[in-house]
Amino acid sequence: MGKGTNIVARKNRNYLLGGSISAFSAFLISSTTVLAENNLGGSIGLFTETGSSTWTTDEYGETDWTESGYSFSGSDVSAGWSVNWTMLSGSTSSQNLNLNFTVTNTSALEQTFYLFATDLLNSPIMGSSLVGGSVSGTYTDLNGDGVMVSALESGSIYTAFIDASSFDPFDGIVVGTLLDEASGSAGNFLTGTFAGSAFGDFPTIPGQVGPEALLNYGMLLQFTVSAGDTVGLTSSMAIAAPAPGAFALLGLAGLCGRRRRRNA
Numbered sequence: 001m002g003k004g005t006n007i008v009a010r011k012n013r014n015y016l017l018g019g020s021i022s023a024f025s026a027f028l029i030s031s032t033t034v035l036a037e038n039n040l041g042g043s044i045g046l047f048t049e050t051g052s053s054t055w056t057t058d059e060y061g062e063t064d065w066t067e068s069g070y071s072f073s074g075s076d077v078s079a080g081w082s083v084n085w086t087m088l089s090g091s092t093s094s095q096n097l098n099l100n101f102t103v104t105n106t107s108a109l110e111q112t113f114y115l116f117a118t119d120l121l122n123s124p125i126m127g128s129s130l131v132g133g134s135v136s137g138t139y140t141d142l143n144g145d146g147v148m149v150s151a152l153e154s155g156s157i158y159t160a161f162i163d164a165s166s167f168d169p170f171d172g173i174v175v176g177t178l179l180d181e182a183s184g185s186a187g188n189f190l191t192g193t194f195a196g197s198a199f200g201d202f203p204t205i206p207g208q209v210g211p212e213a214l215l216n217y218g219m220l221l222q223f224t225v226s227a228g229d230t231v232g233l234t235s236s237m238a239i240a241a242p243a244p245g246a247f248a249l250l251g252l253a254g255l256c257g258r259r260r261r262r263n264a
Contacts, residue, residue, distance in 0.1 A: 041070045041089055042097065042119035042218075050080025050107055061085075068092065080107035089119050094130070094206050094240035097218060102232040104142065105225050112152065113225065117235075118164070118218030125241045131175045131210035132200025133160045133219065133237035139184055140191040143228035147192070150183035150224050157182050159220040160199070160237045162213040175210045176200060194233075206238040213239060 041057035053076055057063045061074020068090045075084035081103055088098040097119045105111045135158040141147035151157045157179035164172025176199040186192035200208030217239045225231050 041065075041072065042087060042117065044072075044085060044087060044099075044101075045116040046081075046083060046103070047114040047116075048081060048111055050111065051078045053078065055085075066090070077106075080105070080111060081113070082106055087117060091122055094238045095119070095122055095217070096236060096238035098234075098236045099219065100232070100234050101221070102230060103225075104230040105227055108227050110148075110224060110226050113221075113223060113231075115221040115233075116218065117221075118216050120216050121213055121239070124215075125213045125239065127212050128242060129162075129210040129213050130200070130206040130240045130242050131160065131162070131208050131217075131238070132198065132205030133158070133176055133178070133235065134196060134198035134201070134205065135178045135194070135221075135233060135235040136196035137179075137194040137231060137233040138191055139186065139194075139225065139229065139231045141186055141189050141226075141229050144188045145228070146185060146187050146226070147190075147229040148183070148185045148226045149192075149229075149231055151179060151181055152222055152224065154181065155222065156180045157194070157221060157223050157233075158235055159222075160218075161220065162210070162217045162239065163215050164218070165215070173211055173213075176208065200238075205236070206240050209242075210239070 041063065043054060043056040045054040046052060055061060055074055055076065057070060057072045061072060064071045069088070071086065071088050073086040075082070083101070083103045085099065085101045090096055097117065099117050101115060103113055139147050139149040156177035158177060159174055160176040161172035161174050164170065178197045178199060179194055182194060184192045184194060198205060200206045217237060219235050219237050221233055221235060223231060
C-alpha cells in the first residue's frame with residue numbers, strides 16, 4: 001500500500017485519514033450502486049495490505065429482516081486476517097447502525113485495517129439532520145509478545161459520514177470523529193481497552209446538528225495493529241430528521257450552558 005495521504009474535508013475542517021487506498025474506491029462505488037439498484041440494506045468493506053473483501057446483506061453471511069431493519073452477521077478469512085461481524089440496522093425515532101467487528105491480524109507484520117460500514121437511508125433528509133455516534137473497543141495479544149494498536153498518523157479510529165459514493169478521493173461529508181490520534185498497548189497475552197466515547201449525545205444520540213443527507217450514512221474504522229493480535233470494536237451511528245422545535249431546544253440548551261459557565 002502506498003505511503004500517501006487522503007484528506008477528508010468538511011467545509012473548513014480537514015480530517016487526515018492517512019494511507020493511499022485507491023483500490024477501495026471501486027468497491028465503494030460499486031457497492032453503493034448495487035445497494036441503490038436492489039434496495040438492499042447495507043454493506044461492510046475491509047481493505048488491508050494483504051487483500052480486501054466486501055460483504056453485502058442478503059449476499060454474504062446471514063441477514064435477518066425485521067419490521068424496523070435487519071441484523072447482518074458473518075465471518076471471513078484471508079491470508080493475512082480473520083474477521084467476524086454483527087451489524088444491526090433499525091428505525092424508530094432515528095435510523096441507526098450498530099456494528100460489532102473483530103479482526104485478527106494473522107500476518108507476520110504490523111498491518112493497517114480500513115473498515116467501511118454503510119447503510120442506505122430510508123428516505124432523504126432535507127435541509128438539516130441530527131447525527132450522533134459512539135465507539136469503544138478492546139485489543140488483545142494472542143502470540144505472547146504484546147499488542148499495539150493505534151490510529152493512523154494525525155487521524156481518528158472512528159469517522160462518521162453521510163452521502164459517500166467514492167472513498168479515494170473520499171467524497172462523503174464527515175459529521176464526527178472519535179478516538180482521535182488514539183493508541184494503546186498491552187503486555188503478553190493481556191487485553192487493553194478503548195473507553196467508550198460519543199458525539200452528538202446531547203440530550204441523546206443523535207443530538208448534533210448535521211447537514212441534509214440524501215443517500216446513505218455510515219462509519220469508517222481505521223487502525224494499525226501488531227502482528228498476530230486482535231482488535232474488537234463496537235461502534236454506532238444514528239441520523240434523524242429533526243422534529244419541529246428541535247433546533248430551538250438545542251439552542252436553548254447551549255444558551256443555558258453559557259450562562260452556567262458565566263455564573264461559575
